[in-house]
Amino acid sequence: MEKGKDEVFDAKVLYVEDEEDIREGIMEMLSRKIRDLHVATNGLEGLETFQVIAPDIVITDIRMPRMSGIEMARAIKQLKPNVQIIVTSAYSDINYFIESIDIGINQYVLKPVTRERLFMAIEKAAHIVNLQKQVNYQMDTIFKLHSAIDQSQSVVVIADENGVIQYVNKRYEEVTGYTQEEAKKLGLKIFQLSGNLVDLEEELKAMIAQGKVWKREYQTLRKNGEKYWEYASITPIKNEQGETISFVKVAEDITELRKVSEALVVSEQKHRNMIENLGEGIGVLDLTYSFIFANPALKTIFEQNDLEDVCLTDFVEKQDILKLKEQARLLQKTEKFQMGLGITTPTGRRKNLNLTITPQYDLNVHAV
Structure with missing residues (x-):
């Protein structure tokens, strides 16, 4: 069956023919349907061209000077066994038929070559070429996946x-x-x-x-x-x-x-126990000045049983908080500072504290 009028074969084709009149006529026919067409005028030139361009399909005459189509086909099949070879032959060339089978020639198109017979042969060859490409792609994909999994x-x-x-x-x-x-x-x-x-x-x-x-x-x-x-x-x-x-x-x-995780848990608990038992008040504040952690000594100072999520601003005069924020803003990454801070406890007692404040940063050098 011939391909549609506007369709072309997506395959690289080498056409080898020594007789100029036949070659020109077939070339004119092929050029309308083949996107990538190459031509040689004898078997030796055809073999040399094949080695350069590596076509998918070879269409060749049998009787040619310097090297016959059969000799060229034999050499090509040794270089690339899967290449599709179509031989155009006259009835008088039937003696080459057995040898062609032995070589592995894929199709015969008897002369005089008609458009219908030639394109039927090319379409069949192109279909096989496309199947080979699909199989090769799938095999390559499978190999890559296997290699990725194995490694x-x-x-x-x-x-x-x-x-x-x-x-x-x-x-x-x-x-x-x-x-x-x-x-x-x-x-x-x-x-x-x-x-x-x-x-x-x-x-x-x-x-x-x-x-x-x-x-x-x-x-x-x-x-x-x-x-x-x-x-x-x-x-x-x-x-x-x-x-x-x-x-x-x-x-x-x-x-x-x-093991690392368990060691970190043990280390964290060890340091937490040490901080919990210190006589000095130690706390951790987030960027809103709310307590994330406070040891017992700090809770005693603030007269609170629990300081978690309690904001420092609940105990400090507004002007002192502004002073604290301004001092923290001017700090460099590794700096810490000391300052006095007055607080008022829930019982109304006024206390003056001496603070040492050290900012903490995440891996992106953002204050936390």
Whole structure:
């Protein structure tokens, strides 16, 4: 079937023909339908041109000087086996037919070449070329995705519809100690959480049975029995009919992060206890001068059981607050300042305080 009148073939084509009258006539026909057309006048020139432009389709005569179309086709197929080759042949060239099959020539168009037969052959070749390009693109995409997953610093596990592990990346092997072959041979399941985690396993199975994503932080075991902490999400993958066909688990080994977090909690509690037991009043204010934290000594000074979210301006004369704000505005990043400040407690008692004020900044050097 011939393509539509205004359509063109999106393929690079090399046309090889030694007879000038035939070549000019076919070129005129091809140039209307082919966006990227190249021409050679004999087999040797055709081979040289092929090596330069790497066309998708080659259309060639058989009998030509210097190098025949058959010889050229053989050389081209050795360079690029998937190239589509269309041979234009007279009935008297039928003796070349067996050799053409052996070489892997894709199509024959008998002379005299008609527009309909030629474009039917080209359309078929172009369709195959496009399919090859799609397959190559998909294979390249799959390779890139596989490489990205395999080199990921996250644990990645893929299991079948029954949860049996089919693939693990290198990070999984590093974290768990199990190789992919061991995981598959042992029939490990994505639902199995090493250690005494029966309740979590039941929760996981219930969630994925409903087609939901399961996320959890838990302690589990490596192959050697060592405990470690993992944060994982397991996602069911469905087909177009909504049926679960596989599962994907993405996880992080958070053991070291947990250790750091726990150490920070211990350190914070240690410093908090130290501050709580100091005889001097210590407090933290936000930018609105409301208390975020106050130790017992400061609460005693202000005669308050709780100062959290209480504003300093409730105790201080307006002119003193303005003085405090102006002094803070003039500070450089690492500076602190001292000043006297008079307060009035809820019982009406007037107290004069000596303050040492140090501004705190976030990572973006914004006062907090």
